Amino acid sequence: GAGVSQSPRYKVAKRGQDVALRCDPISGHVSLFWYQQALGQGPEFLTYFQNEAQLDKSGLPSDRFFAERPEGSVSTLKIQRTQQEDSAVYLCASSLSTTYEQYFGPGTRLTVT
Amino acid sequence: ELKVEQNPLFLSMQEGKNYTIYCNYSTTSDRLYWYRQDPGKSLESLFVLLSNGAVKQEGRLMASLDTKARLSTLHITAAVHDLSATYFCAVCRFFSGSRLTFGEGTQLTVNP
Numbered sequence: 001g002a003g004v005s006q007s008p009r010y011k012v013a014k015r016g017q018d019v020a021l022r023c024d025p026i027s028g029h030v031s032l033f034w035y036q037q038a039l040g041q042g043p044e045f046l047t048y049f050q051n052e053a054q055l056d057k058s059g060l061p062s063d064r065f066f067a068e069r070p071e072g073s074v075s076t077l078k079i080q081r082t083q084q085e086d087s088a089v090y091l092c093a094s095s096l097s098t099t100y101e102q103y104f105g106p107g108t109r110l111t112v113t
Numbered sequence: 114e115l116k117v118e119q120n121p122l123f124l125s126m127q128e129g130k131n132y133t134i135y136c137n138y139s140t141t142s143d144r145l146y147w148y149r150q151d152p153g154k155s156l157e158s159l160f161v162l163l164s165n166g167a168v169k170q171e172g173r174l175m176a177s178l179d180t181k182a183r184l185s186t187l188h189i190t191a192a193v194h195d196l197s198a199t200y201f202c203a204v205c206r207f208f209s210g211s212r213l214t215f216g217e218g219t220q221l222t223v224n225p
Contacts, residue, residue, distance in 0.1 A: 031211070033212065033213075035213075040218075041217065041218070042117075042201050042203075042215030042216055042217050042218050043156070043201075043213070043215050044215070045212040045213065045214070048210050048211075048212055050210075055210055056209070056210050056212065059212075091155065091156070093213075095211070098207060098210055098211040099143075099207055099211060101146075101158065101161060102211075102213065103158075104155045104156040105155060106154070106155045107155050
């Protein structure tokens with residue numbers, strides 16, 4: 001079966017633009033996580049969904065970041081008015097449920113110029 | 114706040130040598146993971162360690178967990194160039210929704 005997919009794989013945005021990053025989890029996976037990985041760092045938690053419910057958004061760095069998963073499958077991470085410090089790789093992971101292993105997608109590399 | 118620390122952060126070693134990467138974490142955890150990341154790639158799961166004393170081995174890599182010391186190790190035996198990558202440990206706590214808290218990563222370079 002297919003793994004976690006993310007699109008686009010690369011995104012260049014000018015400062016101030018809005019961007020939307022998509023994550024397609026493994027079919028049947030209830031839990032979905034977003035992480036941000038800055039260059040040379042480990043991934044950091046952003047937010048987490050159980051089905052369509054966003055149960056934890058404590059890692060979102062500012063109110064410019066917004067995530068949704070309206071039908072409990074595909075998720076979108078939206079960043080409004082991008083800033084240079086938003087440049088990073090955004091990783092999506094899914095799992096059967098919270099106590100199961102997370103499987104990571106290939107990531108979206110966002111560069112804000 | 115849960116903190117995860119790895120050392121060393123950079124490791125350059127010769128083929129055929131042995132070495133150990135250490136991962137310390139600050140509070141109790143439910144699971145500990147080791148991942149490999151190649152440049153420009155995503156995370157590849159290597160090991161999941163569930164309980165105190167757990168030891169898992171795959172090829173030249175062996176991971177262990179001491180929950181009392183809050184320490185995990187990743188031991189490399191007779192390193193080969195193909196093992197060059199960045200290795201992350203990550204800790205999971207179920208009560209926090211199973212979010213993963215990662216260490217800073219250890220960048221391993223194996224020289225011929």
